[in-house]
Amino acid sequence: xxxxxxxxxxxxxxxxxxxxxxxxxxxxxxxxxxxxxxxxxxxxxxxxxxxxxxxxxxxxxxxxxxxxxxxxxxxxxxxxxxxxxxxxxxxxxxxxxxxxxxxxxxxxxxxxxxxxxxxxxxxxxxxxxxxxxxxxxxxxxxxxxxxxxxxx
Numbered sequence: 718x719x720x721x722x723x724x725x726x727x728x729x730x731x732x733x734x735x736x737x738x739x740x741x742x743x744x745x746x747x748x749x750x751x752x753x754x755x756x757x758x759x760x761x762x763x764x765x766x767x768x769x770x771x772x773x774x775x776x777x778x779x780x781x782x783x784x785x786x787x788x789x790x791x792x793x794x795x796x797x798x799x800x801x802x803x804x805x806x807x808x809x810x811x812x813x814x815x816x817x818x819x820x821x822x823x824x825x826x827x828x829x830x831x832x833x834x835x836x837x838x839x840x841x842x843x844x845x846x847x848x849x850x851x852x853x854x855x856x857x858x859x860x861x862x863x864x865x866x867x868x869x
Contacts, residue, residue: 721778726773730775730782730785733775733782739756741759741808748845748847762807771790774827776819783811785807785823786808786826787807788805788806790831803836803840806842808824820857845864
């Protein structure tokens, strides 16, 4: 994995990032029966790449983008002890690169960016039945704090 480089995404990366987004949606469909069928978008990735209060990063292996993730600054609730926080999302690693520590490298880069922006609180969301993702996030220091429930 010595050839892996983590860098900020550019608009040139957009076709790959849009493919990653559909990969995320496909992986999450089994966990959420309310997701629309067909193609849709969770994010406006082009806007996020240009946003100074957001960071999109990619992992490259010999010039090929193989993983990505993002952080965006959001406002806390009036009842939180923090005013703003960094929200991580858009976490995706190509299947052939999973289990090799890329998610950790991406999260470390996003956490560093968040700290540079003055954020002490960092959050993300994960489906409660997505045990692999939960385990990966716990390995880098995240802790569960809320379970959202639904009736449908």
